Amino acid sequence: MYAITKEFHFSASHQLGALPAGHQCARTHGHNYLVVLELRCDDTELTEPGFVRDYGELDEFKHWLDATFDHRHLNDAVPGMNPSAENLAWWVYHQWVERLPELSCVRVSETPRTWATYRGK
Numbered sequence: 677m678y679a680i681t682k683e684f685h686f687s688a689s690h691q692l693g694a695l696p697a698g699h700q701c702a703r704t705h706g707h708n709y710l711v712v713l714e715l716r717c718d719d720t721e722l723t724e725p726g727f728v729r730d731y732g733e734l735d736e737f738k739h740w741l742d743a744t745f746d747h748r749h750l751n752d753a754v755p756g757m758n759p760s761a762e763n764l765a766w767w768v769y770h771q772w773v774e775r776l777p778e779l780s781c782v783r784v785s786e787t788p789r790t791w792a793t794y795r796g797k
């Protein structure tokens with residue numbers, strides 16, 4: 677099994693619902709988010725150059741991430757979803773797994789010490 681990862685970033689605001697009264701994250705606030713995609717393939721599935729997939733082919737994801745999330749309010753960017761890091765990782769995975777069939781995992785960081793991971797396979 678091979679795995680590659682590539683990191684992307686965006687800045688956005690959000691407000692989390694369903695939290696106890698007075699929770700700091702119920703207020704509108706912002707983060708410099710990091711998003712990591714992990715793509716996997718079996719030992720026999722590397723492409724001719726020896727890639728799981730060319731990192732450069734992930735430029736389309738970068739453009740989508742910027743257009744969808746960068747300098748936006750995440751509650752508006754994905755209506756109906758409470759924009760926790762976990763929910764964002766799940767949502768991004770399901771938006772992209774058809775276009776990137778090797779996609780195995782999406783990780784989202786809101787702060788230098790926190791990561792949420794959604795593993796699809």
Ligand SMILES: Nc1nc2c(c(=O)[nH]1)N=C([C@H](O)[C@H](O)COP(=O)(O)OP(=O)(O)OP(=O)(O)O)CN2
Pocket residue numbers: 692701759760761762786787790792
């Ligand atoms: N499991 C999750 N917990 C929290 C999430 C989340 O998405 N998933 N999100 C938040 C807030 O949006 C924000 O990320 C605050 O994180 P937190 O680490 O609690 O805040 P601080 O940076 O202020 O941490 P300190 O350790 O107090 O410095 C909250 N929880």
Ligand SMILES: [Zn+2]
Pocket residue numbers: 690701705706707786
């Ligand atoms: Zn937050």
